Amino acid sequence: ILNVEQSPQSLHVQEGDSTNFTCSFPSSNFYALHWYRWETAKSPEALFVMTLNGDEKKKGRISATLNTKEGYSYLYIKGSQPEDSATYLCAFKGGSGGSNYKLTFGKGTLLTVNP
Amino acid sequence: NAGVMQNPRHLVRRRGQEARLRCSPVKGHSHVYWYRQLPEEGLKFMVYLQKENIIDESGMPKERFSAEFPKEGPSILRIQQVVRGDSAAYFCASSPLQSENQPQHFGDGTRLSIL
Numbered sequence: 001i002l003n004v005e006q007s008p009q010s011l012h013v014q015e016g017d018s019t020n021f022t023c024s025f026p027s028s029n030f031y032a033l034h035w036y037r038w039e040t041a042k043s044p045e046a047l048f049v050m051t052l053n054g055d056e057k058k059k060g061r062i063s064a065t066l067n068t069k070e071g072y073s074y075l076y077i078k079g080s081q082p083e084d085s086a087t088y089l090c091a092f093k094g095g096s097g098g099s100n101y102k103l104t105f106g107k108g109t110l111l112t113v114n115p
Numbered sequence: 116n117a118g119v120m121q122n123p124r125h126l127v128r129r130r131g132q133e134a135r136l137r138c139s140p141v142k143g144h145s146h147v148y149w150y151r152q153l154p155e156e157g158l159k160f161m162v163y164l165q166k167e168n169i170i171d172e173s174g175m176p177k178e179r180f181s182a183e184f185p186k187e188g189p190s191i192l193r194i195q196q197v198v199r200g201d202s203a204a205y206f207c208a209s210s211p212l213q214s215e216n217q218p219q220h221f222g223d224g225t226r227l228s229i230l
Contacts (some may be wrong), residue, residue, distance in 0.1 A: 049217070
């Protein structure tokens, strides 16, 4: 069984704060790490696909880093806004007996940004 | 381009009935994935299909569940003789290629409730 852990489980910040959260995943047989943003009653929206150790990706105020050797990725949000409130999911492709198509998801970090 | 379309959004069935969940992938996408989210759980992989082929159904219960992606028409996830434990949100995703670099594009899901 592949273990993908996200922390914290939930987070409350004030508008304007910067924040970050963690995704840990198996460090063996790595194919890719995906980040998704998921608002209630909508579909998960792809943010980043990261494949190389040391990758850093950025989209507006959101950025992510990847360390495949130690099995973790960080997602950063700079200057949080209320519209950033959502659940942020990471999903791993790979692992022992894993594949390059099957996503194994963490349970997500629920971010609430208070105005 | 329309995204992944799932219908119905909500489905209520009584124990013993059949449930049919439909998924139309993004136009031009020939790879479809089904995931299930049980209450208090993360998204879990069920099945991966290409047109007319089941590639990996390792996450799907062996009994009562089946999936297809015909040459024409949407992908169908079929659950026969539903039980209360089948109550969950079922999500479909699609991609144009099978590659670790490709994100999977998700639909809004079908919430299945079993009375």
